[in-house]
Amino acid sequence: MTTTSSTSALPTGIDRDALARQVAADIPAGSFVNLGIGLPTKVANFLAPDSGVMLHTENGMLGMGPEARAEEVDPDLVNAGKVAVSELPGASYFHHADSFAMMRGGHLDICVLGAYQVSARGDLANWHTGRPDDIPAVGGAMDLAIGARQTFVMMNLLSRDGRAKLVPECTYPLTGLQCVSRVYTDLAVFLIEPEGVVVRDLFGIEYDDLTALVDVPLVDGTGR
Amino acid sequence: MTTTSSTSALPTGIDRDALARQVAADIPAGSFVNLGIGLPTKVANFLAPDSGVMLHTENGMLGMGPEARAEEVDPDLVNAGKVAVSELPGASYFHHADSFAMMRGGHLDICVLGAYQVSARGDLANWHTGRPDDIPAVGGAMDLAIGARQTFVMMNLLSRDGRAKLVPECTYPLTGLQCVSRVYTDLAVFLIEPEGVVVRDLFGIEYDDLTALVDVPLVDGTGR
Amino acid sequence: MSRVIIVDDAAEAVADTPDGAVVLIGGFGSAGQPVELIEGLIESGAKDLTVVSNNAGNGDHGLAALIREGRVRRMICSFPRQSDSWCFDEKYRAGELELELVPQGNLAERIRAAGAGIGAFFTPTGYGTPLAEGKETREIDGRGHVLEYALAGDLALVAAHRADELGNLVYRKTARNFGPIMAAAATTTVVQVDEVVAVGSIDPEHVVTPCVYVDRVVPVTRTLAPTVAAGVAR
Amino acid sequence: MSRVIIVDDAAEAVADTPDGAVVLIGGFGSAGQPVELIEGLIESGAKDLTVVSNNAGNGDHGLAALIREGRVRRMICSFPRQSDSWCFDEKYRAGELELELVPQGNLAERIRAAGAGIGAFFTPTGYGTPLAEGKETREIDGRGHVLEYALAGDLALVAAHRADELGNLVYRKTARNFGPIMAAAATTTVVQVDEVVAVGSIDPEHVVTPCVYVDRVVPVTRTLAPTVAAGVAR
Numbered sequence: 001m002t003t004t005s006s007t008s009a010l011p012t013g014i015d016r017d018a019l020a021r022q023v024a025a026d027i028p029a030g031s032f033v034n035l036g037i038g039l040p041t042k043v044a045n046f047l048a049p050d051s052g053v054m055l056h057t058e059n060g061m062l063g064m065g066p067e068a069r070a071e072e073v074d075p076d077l078v079n080a081g082k083v084a085v086s087e088l089p090g091a092s093y094f095h096h097a098d099s100f101a102m103m104r105g106g107h108l109d110i111c112v113l114g115a116y117q118v119s120a121r122g123d124l125a126n127w128h129t130g131r132p133d134d135i136p137a138v139g140g141a142m143d144l145a146i147g148a149r150q151t152f153v154m155m156n157l158l159s160r161d162g163r164a165k166l167v168p169e170c171t172y173p174l175t176g177l178q179c180v181s182r183v184y185t186d187l188a189v190f191l192i193e194p195e196g197v198v199v200r201d202l203f204g205i206e207y208d209d210l211t212a213l214v215d216v217p218l219v220d221g222t223g224r
Numbered sequence: 225m226t227t228t229s230s231t232s233a234l235p236t237g238i239d240r241d242a243l244a245r246q247v248a249a250d251i252p253a254g255s256f257v258n259l260g261i262g263l264p265t266k267v268a269n270f271l272a273p274d275s276g277v278m279l280h281t282e283n284g285m286l287g288m289g290p291e292a293r294a295e296e297v298d299p300d301l302v303n304a305g306k307v308a309v310s311e312l313p314g315a316s317y318f319h320h321a322d323s324f325a326m327m328r329g330g331h332l333d334i335c336v337l338g339a340y341q342v343s344a345r346g347d348l349a350n351w352h353t354g355r356p357d358d359i360p361a362v363g364g365a366m367d368l369a370i371g372a373r374q375t376f377v378m379m380n381l382l383s384r385d386g387r388a389k390l391v392p393e394c395t396y397p398l399t400g401l402q403c404v405s406r407v408y409t410d411l412a413v414f415l416i417e418p419e420g421v422v423v424r425d426l427f428g429i430e431y432d433d434l435t436a437l438v439d440v441p442l443v444d445g446t447g448r
Numbered sequence: 449m450s451r452v453i454i455v456d457d458a459a460e461a462v463a464d465t466p467d468g469a470v471v472l473i474g475g476f477g478s479a480g481q482p483v484e485l486i487e488g489l490i491e492s493g494a495k496d497l498t499v500v501s502n503n504a505g506n507g508d509h510g511l512a513a514l515i516r517e518g519r520v521r522r523m524i525c526s527f528p529r530q531s532d533s534w535c536f537d538e539k540y541r542a543g544e545l546e547l548e549l550v551p552q553g554n555l556a557e558r559i560r561a562a563g564a565g566i567g568a569f570f571t572p573t574g575y576g577t578p579l580a581e582g583k584e585t586r587e588i589d590g591r592g593h594v595l596e597y598a599l600a601g602d603l604a605l606v607a608a609h610r611a612d613e614l615g616n617l618v619y620r621k622t623a624r625n626f627g628p629i630m631a632a633a634a635t636t637t638v639v640q641v642d643e644v645v646a647v648g649s650i651d652p653e654h655v656v657t658p659c660v661y662v663d664r665v666v667p668v669t670r671t672l673a674p675t676v677a678a679g680v681a682r
Numbered sequence: 683m684s685r686v687i688i689v690d691d692a693a694e695a696v697a698d699t700p701d702g703a704v705v706l707i708g709g710f711g712s713a714g715q716p717v718e719l720i721e722g723l724i725e726s727g728a729k730d731l732t733v734v735s736n737n738a739g740n741g742d743h744g745l746a747a748l749i750r751e752g753r754v755r756r757m758i759c760s761f762p763r764q765s766d767s768w769c770f771d772e773k774y775r776a777g778e779l780e781l782e783l784v785p786q787g788n789l790a791e792r793i794r795a796a797g798a799g800i801g802a803f804f805t806p807t808g809y810g811t812p813l814a815e816g817k818e819t820r821e822i823d824g825r826g827h828v829l830e831y832a833l834a835g836d837l838a839l840v841a842a843h844r845a846d847e848l849g850n851l852v853y854r855k856t857a858r859n860f861g862p863i864m865a866a867a868a869t870t871t872v873v874q875v876d877e878v879v880a881v882g883s884i885d886p887e888h889v890v891t892p893c894v895y896v897d898r899v900v901p902v903t904r905t906l907a908p909t910v911a912a913g914v915a916r
Binding site: 281282283284285298299300301302303306311317318319320321323324325327328352358359360361362363364365366367370371397398399400401 | 476477478480502528537547549550551552553556557560571572573574575576577578592609619620622624626627628629656
């Protein structure tokens with residue numbers, strides 16, 4: 001992969017909270033959703049309390065509530081990131097095989113994951129940098145990526161050195177093939193569709209400037 | 225298969241209750257046991273109340289009690305034969321996949337089944353006569369036969385027309401290969417062992433008369 | 449706002465069943481058989497059905513009636529023949545109904561696999577028997593195994609004991625049987641229950657079927673269960 | 683007289699663990715990790731262990747201590763690297779410990795398969811990724827699947843909440859995680875619990891692990907759980 005540093009200053013799009021709000025707004029009421037650790041966790045803060053969205057955590061719970069307040073912390077009740085959480089009415093607990101059956105069997109509507117790279121056909125790389133000195137760890141990423149009916153990715157469009165993370169082919173080790181349906185970034189929302197990668201929303205950037213940043217053929221869907 | 229009707233009157237061994245008592249006496253205290261429908265069900269009547277033997281029924285229960293008395297009948301609580309039963313303290317319920325996992329995973333110590341035929345190497349035939357006008361039905365027989373750590377068979381040694389049901393090779397459709405470890409019959413108890421078929425007990429018949437009835441090489445273990 | 453819908457009328461709950469559907473029907477004999485939903489399915493008029501159920505009906509009600517009405521083209525089950533399976537027996541002997549016989553544990557595991565997103569599995573059950581004929585086999589750890597594929601449904605009809613308003617389910621005793629695995633293995637799952645309770649009334653530790661597997665809940669007053677006959681069949 | 687044995691001392695309960703054993707250890711991070719049993723295992727002196735656990739230890743207690751003491755030759759897990767996995771990190775980087783990385787759902791399903799007598803299964807998870815390299819694959823219903831084999835243990839160490847005197851178990855909240863499937867997948871299963879109650883005290887509908895899967899029960903007073911750190915890892 002060659003360095004394709006942009007000639008101008010990097011554009012600034014929406015911030016992480018605004019991005020989480022975008023994702024939350026696209027989750028239909030009553031959906032069953034798994035939010036990956038890191039950035040996707042923020043989405044929970046922007047789900048309307050009456051939306052009836054139920055959160056799944058792969059360590060064996062449906063109906064997960066917000067992070068536990070200090071006095072509520074229970075070492076037996078944690079989320080996938082091992083953070084103490086709470087329980088909502090209507091919750092249920094189950095063992096790990098049942099939890100991943102729920103995921104792999106296609107029963108969750110949406111999962112939201114972070115990513116190192118997403119390819120134009122929806123391949124995902126988010127578990128391993130591939131650097132030889134890194135200790136690899138995959139957790140539930142591969143199960144989540146291929147298990148939910150729709151996999152949304154949340155990430156900054158550009159890496160710290162200014163390269164787009166939406167790529168023709170992933171160069172990082174893959175998490176799953178053709179599994180991502182949407183990519184929410186600070187600069188744009190992309191839909192991975194049979195016709196190609198459709199740009200649905202732009203945040204603080206013009207369409208032509210976006211196409212210059214991304215080495216993937218895009219379809220302008222902003223006017224739809 | 226040629227008819228090998230015996231020239232003398234058929235011997236009479238022990239009756240069904242006595243046979244059930246024999247099997248019960250060989251079940252170690254604390255065992256987890258599945259009793260097949262029909263004759264094996266009788267074994268429950270001869271288990272000592274303090275033996276701690278726990279009965280499994282494949283329709284999702286461990287800790288099954290005796291048949292329900294009239295006033296106890298609950299349509300939601302039946303055994304594998306669909307007969308109303310009762311629940312003992314320490315019982316548990318689980319769904320069908322978990323119930324057969326328990327069986328197939330080798331967690332039951334003993335299952336006791338009826339049989340049409342058992343072969344000298346422990347093959348079992350007990351689910352289908354193979355007659356073209358019969359409606360085949362297998363139920364849990366194949367899972368039980370191969371699932372328990374030991375499979376005991378209970379049957380009359382001879383069919384109604386006087387042919388031994390312990391055979392060199394089964395002619396009826398098979399239920400499982402090399403799965404039977406013991407055969408309890410009205411005339412003798414047989415152990416299927418690496419060295420061959422060992423006769424452990426005789427009931428109202430001499431060893432030489434038994435060998436004349438059975439077309440399988442036998443090892444006399446009655447004096448052990 | 450959960451997506452489960454509480455429907456008062458059993459017929460309405462299954463009215464959209466298309467001809468040719470694969471229908472998973474819970475129950476072990478009469479225990480846990482969703483009789484009222486099956487009667488609704490008869491009312492719906494759906495035909496050419498493939499029915500997956502452990503047995504093939506008892507007496508003249510529920511699954512037996514569905515078969516008697518000629519709606520079932522194919523039965524996938526482990527134990528069709530029972531002392532009171534005369535509706536099935538007649539159709540089968542008349543050649544009006546196909547039968548796929550599956551060992552009970554393989555049937556349960558195939559249904560479980562469909563719900564769990566497992567494409568197929570190697571099981572020792574049935575190896576070397578006529579029910580494994582034509583199937584792929586493999587020796588694993590010195591033991592013969594048969595490859596069995598997942599078995600999914602378009603519709604599952606399940607009888608549970610109690611649902612909360614979100615659709616979380618608990619069952620009663622051995623009526624649990626195929627309910628939890630069938631609820632997870634169908635595109636649409638319709639559950640009849642003895643009662644619907646408020647959200648929060650079921651302890652999260654005690655939920656057997658989480659609400660994600662349930663689409664429609666129908667509260668019913670159970671009709672009298674058929675007499676439990678002794679020593680029938682597995 | 684059930685065969686379960688109630689043992690007061692954690693070290694005694696695992697004292698017979700041989701060198702080279704495959705040990706399934708429950709827990710997801712600290713939740714459900716049987717810390718007291720692992721400390722007993724350290725006391726036992728057993729070494730060259732293969733440990734199957736979702737993570738590879740947190741802080742300096744329990745599984746982390748077992749690793750630090752050099753007793754683990756091989757880890758089979760999904761997520762070794764965490765902010766507090768320094769014991770593992772050091773041994774791994776020093777080349778003193780092998781790692782087999784398995785996607786979490788495949789890990790759970792392989793353990794479940796061992797307990798359920800399923801030899802192997804085709805799963806879509808991992809297909810086309812480096813973690814499926816060298817494994818048999820097959821397209822089923824248009825989707826790529828990977829063949830994964832059952833993963834059994836010689837010993838399982840599990841933390842449950844409560845046992846009755848027969849060994850029936852219930853768990854608490856997300857501490858349930860790998861407990862039920864590991865209890866079923868090992869030759870010998872040792873369970874630490876917060877309390878032992880009389881037979882009949884647990885409703886048969888609520889039992890999560892039936893007593894048939896449990897060999898030894900050790901009542902423990904839990905040591906203080908490590909601080910729950912925010913945003914560590916999956």
